[in-house]
Amino acid sequence: MNYEAVIGLEVHVQIKTHSKVFTRVGAGFGHEPNTLTDPVVLALPGTLPVMNKAALDAIIKAGLLLGCDIAPVCKWDRKQYFYPDSPKNYQISQYDQPICLGGAVEIELPGAARNVMGEHKKIPLTRIHLEEDVGKLNHHATDSLVDYNRAGTPLMEIVSEPAMHTAEEAFAYLTSIRNTMIYGGISDCDMEKGQLRCDANISIRPIGEKKLGTKVELKNLNSISYVRDGIAHEIKRQLAVVAAGGKLVQETRDYDGVAGTSQSLRSKEMAHDYRYFPDPDLMPVHVDETWKAELRRACPELPFDKQRRLIADYQIPYTITSVLIPDRALSDFFEATAQLAGPGRSQAVGNWIANDLLRELGAAKLPLSASKISAANLAALIQLIDAGTLLNAAAKEVFATMFATGEAPAVIVARLGLASAPTDAGELEAWCRESIAANAKALAEFKSGKDSAINAFKGPIMKAAKGKANPKLVDETLRRLLAEA
Amino acid sequence: MSAPLHFQTIAELSAKLAAGQLSAVELTQAIIARTKAVEPRVHAFNSFDEADALDQAAASDARRSAGQSAGALDGIPVGLKDVIAVAGQPLTASSKMLANFVSPYDATVTQKLQRAGAVLHGRLNCDEFAMGSSTENSAFGPSSNPWDLTRTPGGSSGGSAAALAAGAAVATLGSDTGGSIRQPAALCGLVGLKPTYGLISRYGLIAYASSLDQIGPFARTVEDAAIMLGAIAGHDPRDSTSFKTVIPDYRAELKTRRGPWKLGVPKEYFGAGLDPEVGAAVEKAIAFYRSQGCEIREVSLPHTPYCLDTYYIIATAEASSNLARYDGIRYGHRTSAAKDLLEVYQKSRAEGFGDEVKRRIILGTYVLSSGYYDAYYLRAQKVRTLIRQDFLNAYREVDALITPTSPIPAFKLGEKSADPLAMYLCDIYTIGVNLAGLPALSLPCGFTQSGLPIGLQLIGQPFREADLLATAHAYEQAHGWNTQFPSL
């Protein structure tokens, strides 16, 4: 019997706001322990929550980006359970009236080859809701230490339908969410900083079976690769159990990314009964059309939409877009430069950015925002090359200088004397005639229809010109003379 | 003949302070002396800091000398129920759970009183976590009623009432979730006001039942209550349930708002369980209003029999959640006998909470638990809508409602503590008001033959405290109940 895996992902995205979701103390990462707390965060007696407007804006924007229905009315519920990282021993969340319903995440699977765009799919979502993050537990030999800096940070929970079937799809799904959230300015999605977290629900069933099999929840998938590897490992494990005639048990398992193994978490002594009820300290949220329209205006183009548009409008290859798209600023820089450089030069623009600029940035360990090369200057450089004023070797040198100093290419070219010399027309014609006269074989071949024979004349001409003749002019002059000859 | 200093009103004392006849330090010294004299018998306070109170009084005098008096409350000693946070002071909720807890922050009402110049004098005893009607649930021992020390002052704000009645404060704050200001006010012969839900900020009030709790003043007169209300009412951005509404000058409005009013008498509030002396005193008060030209109408609040049950489901549900944070982890009592995390929770809470608190947590957890939410909590919230509708329907015909506050006068210490249900019945006339979110006050309307105070409750319309106060003021001005004091 053939089985298929069914995977649903619960992804938590930390929203990048200045203050926490239900109180105004600062939110952040990497601070000294318990320095980002206030009476509300610590759940001191008598404290009350107040919603953060920016967190609401962010989640509605996320919902709009992912094609969700934004609920006209939503509310807050208390999810009750005792744990040291949860100061109130309830988490303010949304239970039966989440702010976003439905929606979908577009994913791209690996193509047949590196330069071939892979299949695109849309993974449907169930819902997205807003809740507060919990503190951090640091485990030691005989005790644990609790840091509440993270407690109260706004967290989006994105729940997918159980609609993925491979670890690869899960990896693509997480990548897509990350790119979309970064584009939207909603989160930096740095998994190392806990800004993007993922739990997976995995089951298997015979192909053709509609009912879902026994579900296993997989936790501690704290890098994107671990998500893929952990899911792949779990699918294998489940298949092996079934193949050996065993029965799968509904459980939670903890993935060890280093060892590549998972183990069952000791089943909790008590089953969770979250006793959800509407939080009496908070008022409902009403989202009207005006608010949605305002946020829609602030929504960027989605990464995949942008990718498709760049390929169609600029005719740049897929491989270049794959490099540009994940960084919104980089792809914006590409467009700005391509617009300035003019039609027919987009591929050159793409190459310079994807290869040369990224290389320079990488070597200098700088982000794009620190680059001194403006779109106008890069466009100008490409125009110079295209006009033949600047030859390739010289162009590389100019680019390196542009990166170092931020100067315009023309200024650098002039200072370093790198221009292909403005060629005297008479002198050029003389060199051309000499070269033609000196190479009867090439002349005969050219006359008989071999166009590439023209290149044989160019070497001696360039030598005579000390490498500084404008190749375009050389070619034009040769052809004119050859036509007459 | 003027009453001794410790029985004078805010109005009288602030006039004397303004006229330079009295200094704030002298006044505070008098109150402290009185407190020391009566405390061994009344036990209204969990703690008070004499030096700190005198410092505040000195600061008040300095302000006044510099011509920067903050107003009517400047230099007036005010006691706070030990559930209202004052930075640097204990905040115990009269519970072992918080016996050593010191608040690092101020409640909003604390800041408002400080800006008004009040001398915050002491932490007042109450039923543990505001759960009770007699102050016998305090982990630090009950308070006694100054009118009869063998009796309770009521609860849960029993200490706030007892202190004021005994002259150990000039005004106090309490909190009211099901009657915890009004009932002690009635039992101690004081004015006690619960405002409209949302009028006074709950930021810094230890939460019992979030959708029912409100802070409110105890005072000797309606005018004093108006002064206190004006100082602490108003929208607070730190409390998402607080209302943006114009706060009138309640004290000034007392002079300009006059009757007659249409008063409703809910027939369900005069049935079985009402002590005959209490009933008679309230009838007399109704007759007084009638003699002043007020139209008196019998009204019906048909869902009254369900108020108690509705309250006990909603309040305990919310309380069970609000008290989850008391776990011995970040603050409060932590057991020394835990072998693992689970025992830290279970034992800290078992050791820290008293019986009534445990009972309400258990009941509240039960009514929210899986399978029972619809039958209990959700249903109770629907019945609450009907209860509220009853009041709003009545207000189509009348301006305010007039009822007894407590069905009985002050009862003996120990009399009801064996039977929780008997204790809950103390609140039958006050509870509906919290469910409906309405303002209400209790004011003295007589004494029993044995000299125990009787309270009259007036229930008003949402955010119309000025009318409510004026209606009460009219009665008070024609009667001298508040010129009698316990012979402590």
Added chain:
Amino acid sequence: MSQPAELNIDRVAELSRLALTPEEKTRFAAQLGSILGHIEQLAKVDVTGIEPTAHAFPLNNVWAADVAQPGLAVSAALLNAPAQRDHMIVVPKVVD
């Protein structure tokens, strides 16, 4: 009056993290049983078509601008901590 079949006091005590002695369990079960018996009368009320009251005077969209304010210094935050080390709260080792 004895504990109604519904109230499983062990389960509820578990959920609310309260360690109860056997005596307390019996006593509370009896007391709560009588209260629950009283509460049962709510079942008689006709609530068809009635909305629950979530808030006495409902408001919506009550929020604050996303401006960070200063919080508590670590010393104030841990002022009442029963056990602390390295500026963090100490709890018995937690096994996830």
